[in-house]
Amino acid sequence: MHKIRMLGRAAAAAVMGMSLLGGLRIWAPPAAAAAENLVFVSGAFRRSIPVADLEKLAATGQAQGLLADVLRFSNQNPKTVAQLLNQSVKLPVTLVSRLLNTRIGEAILERLAQIVFPLNASQAGVVALRSGLVMGVVEGNGSISAISFFRAYPVREMEVSIPALMNLIRKASSITDLVRFFSESPLDGLRGETPKGAP
Secondary structure (H helix, E strand, O other): OHHHHHHHHHHHHHHHHHHHHOOOOOOOOOOOOOOOEEEEEEOOEEEEEEHHHHHHHHHHOOOOHHHHHHHHHOOOOHHHHHHHHHOOEEOOHHHHHHHHOOHHHHHHHHHHOOOEEEOOOHHHHHHHHHHHHHHHHHHOOOEEOHHHHHHHOOOOEEEEEHHHHHHHHHHOOOHHHHHHHHHOHHHHOOOOOOOOOOO
16 A cells, blocks of 8 residues: 555656646656657647747746746745745655556556646557656656656656646545555445456
8 A cells, every 4th residue: 555655646647737737727768759848738728838938937937937926816926836836755766667567556547647738639648657667767766746847758748737736636635645546545436346357
């Protein structure tokens, strides 16, 4: 259970930056392939925030462009958001890799892939997330944050489903709730399954 909670913390760290930006109610190696834009989508509504703007916010505490507007309209303090974007979770890369390939790991990835996935390619969400989480831990030298996850995500345009994100925000009002959402809830669907090899 401790290892599953650690994996849940990794998923929570990855989604934390997106959940902060969702506060606006109206709407190969990482260096070679990384997310360049977060594209927030709800029906025909679409807005993009460059990952470079998130990196600048994380580094300086100052927001620019649409990101600055989002934080202002949603009454978010840029310095607080910067701290959360930099918040990291320590995880051994071998452990993350192993856990993401278990049934529980797949369940966590499938849940997160309902919120974030390659633009116009939701069917590739699980594969992209697995790569982003593992390579994010590698880039973070044994830890992962929202920023290291974005840098490691293997597709340039990352779609964020606003309805799915807002549903998560309603259910999880804190990082602790996010950890619980990603580490405990997937177990519910597996508890009734017959273990492999059982008669």
